[in-house]
Amino acid sequence: MAATQMTTMSRPDQVIFQEAAAKATEDDIMRGRGRVDAAFDAGKPPPFRIGDVRAAVPEHCWRKSSGGRCGTWRATWRWWRRWARRWRAWIAGRCGRSTGRRRGPCSGRSSSWGTTGTPFRPPGGDHHSSSVSFLGCDGHGSFSDSATLNSVVGHLLHSFILVPYHGWRISHRTHHQNHGHIHRDESWHPITEGLYRQLEPRTKKLRFTVPFPLLAFPVYLLYRSPGKTGSHFLPSSKLFSPKEKGDVMLSTTCWCIMLASLLAMACAFGPLQVLKMYGIPYLVFVMWLDLVTYLHHHGHQERLPWYRGEEWSYLRGGLTTVDRDYGWINNIHHDIGTHVIHHLFPQIPHYHLVEATKAAKPVLGRYYREPQKSGPLPLHLLGVLLRSLRVDHFVSDHGDVVYYQTDHDLNTTAAHGWAAQNHHKQK
Numbered sequence: 001m002a003a004t005q006m007t008t009m010s011r012p013d014q015v016i017f018q019e020a021a022a023k024a025t026e027d028d029i030m031r032g033r034g035r036v037d038a039a040f041d042a043g044k045p046p047p048f049r050i051g052d053v054r055a056a057v058p059e060h061c062w063r064k065s066s067g068g069r070c071g072t073w074r075a076t077w078r079w080w081r082r083w084a085r086r087w088r089a090w091i092a093g094r095c096g097r098s099t100g101r102r103r104g105p106c107s108g109r110s111s112s113w114g115t116t117g118t119p120f121r122p123p124g125g126d127h128h129s130s131s132v133s134f135l136g137c138d139g140h141g142s143f144s145d146s147a148t149l150n151s152v153v154g155h156l157l158h159s160f161i162l163v164p165y166h167g168w169r170i171s172h173r174t175h176h177q178n179h180g181h182i183h184r185d186e187s188w189h190p191i192t193e194g195l196y197r198q199l200e201p202r203t204k205k206l207r208f209t210v211p212f213p214l215l216a217f218p219v220y221l222l223y224r225s226p227g228k229t230g231s232h233f234l235p236s237s238k239l240f241s242p243k244e245k246g247d248v249m250l251s252t253t254c255w256c257i258m259l260a261s262l263l264a265m266a267c268a269f270g271p272l273q274v275l276k277m278y279g280i281p282y283l284v285f286v287m288w289l290d291l292v293t294y295l296h297h298h299g300h301q302e303r304l305p306w307y308r309g310e311e312w313s314y315l316r317g318g319l320t321t322v323d324r325d326y327g328w329i330n331n332i333h334h335d336i337g338t339h340v341i342h343h344l345f346p347q348i349p350h351y352h353l354v355e356a357t358k359a360a361k362p363v364l365g366r367y368y369r370e371p372q373k374s375g376p377l378p379l380h381l382l383g384v385l386l387r388s389l390r391v392d393h394f395v396s397d398h399g400d401v402v403y404y405q406t407d408h409d410l411n412t413t414a415a416h417g418w419a420a421q422n423h424h425k426q427k
Contacts (some may be wrong), residue, residue, distance in 0.1 A: 042306035050315045061352035160253040166247035167232030180317025196394035214287040296339045299388035311400035318344040327374035
């Protein structure tokens with residue numbers, strides 16, 4: 001019966017039929033596990049307006065608090081002070097002014113790299129995270145009412161993590177204004193089937209095989225996402241309007257100064273020391289950033305819709321984002337796991353996001369998805385990431401409400417490759 005239906009359909013109708021069938025199959029599986037409400041369809045317009053959600057958020061949650069900002073400043077200052085002490089002790093040892101055992105700024109190796117790399121991560125937008133960069137990453141004006149202060153702090157801290165502040169701020173603004181839109185969204189949006197089929201097999205494998213997706217951020221800054229052109233560093237990029245070119249040039253100049261400083265440090269102290277002190281923490285930062293931002297838009301146990309055309313709206317797009325629980329890391333991240341409310345109302349300061357989320361949940365109803373509770377460390381998210389990379393490959397070229405589809409050939413090829421590799425090792 002299904003085969004007869006398919007043969008009489010046009011190509012767009014066949015795609016819509018396949019989308020519905022794929023979603024029904026997935027929902028049947030999840031419903032059998034008790035995870036999906038049979039009466040709920042996340043792709044349907046919600047019965048409330050964004051004004052209803054806004055009205056549920058307490059008025060004080062919108063106000064910027066000097067106490068909240070000072071708490072962020074204190075956390076950042078403590079991190080900087082620890083880092084400076086390690087640097088000072090290491091330089092003193094290098095210059096022969098210390099009789100004790102020499103300790104580099106990253107002595108302690110793996111634990112220090114992890115704890116140093118995590119505070120690298122900026123929380124002000126889709127990179128919302130820990131202490132040092134939160135102050136700089138405010139692309140929404142939620143840190144201060146002063147655009148000048150936001151810009152100065154943003155350049156100081158973004159340049160430190162090799163991110164061009166205005167370039168990122170503008171692209172991140174585009175991401176928030178178009179979240180959930182297949183074509184207009186800026187980061188971690190799906191690629192269409194037509195574009196996916198044009199990718200080289202090697203590119204597909206890299207895109208969906210760990211650890212390569214966790215190294216995407218620097219590449220994204222340079223070249224943007226697949227199917228888009230331009231760069232966060234070039235004023236001529238399509239990302240920017242003519243009046244923004246001066247801002248982009250300023251941020252790129254600051255980025256170049258930071259890169260030159262790292263090269264000078266490598267000449268003065270040796271490349272290996274700069275690698276230990278900066279390179280490996282930076283790598284941890286990039287991988288953690290990509291993991292967290294990817295899972296804020298992918299990997300939920302329910303299949304979430306993506307939109308195009310007249311079906312998209314700011315509210316419906318924002319409701320496709322996902323909250324996450326990071327255990328002990330929640331405080332380091334300034335509660336950016338509360339991502340749904342942040343996407344709907346990015347002006348809310350981070351220190352009010354938890355309260356705002358609790359207040360909005362009765363209005364959001366089933367459109368809010370409770371995050372899976374984490375242990376002290378969010379190790380469960382690794383399984384979520386691996387599953388998503390295995391099944392979330394592309395969306396249809398047709399239809400205004402679409403869901404991720406799976407390229408089973410890609411998974412089969414990968415499985416055969418692993419089997420052949422293991423067989424070769426056994427020989």
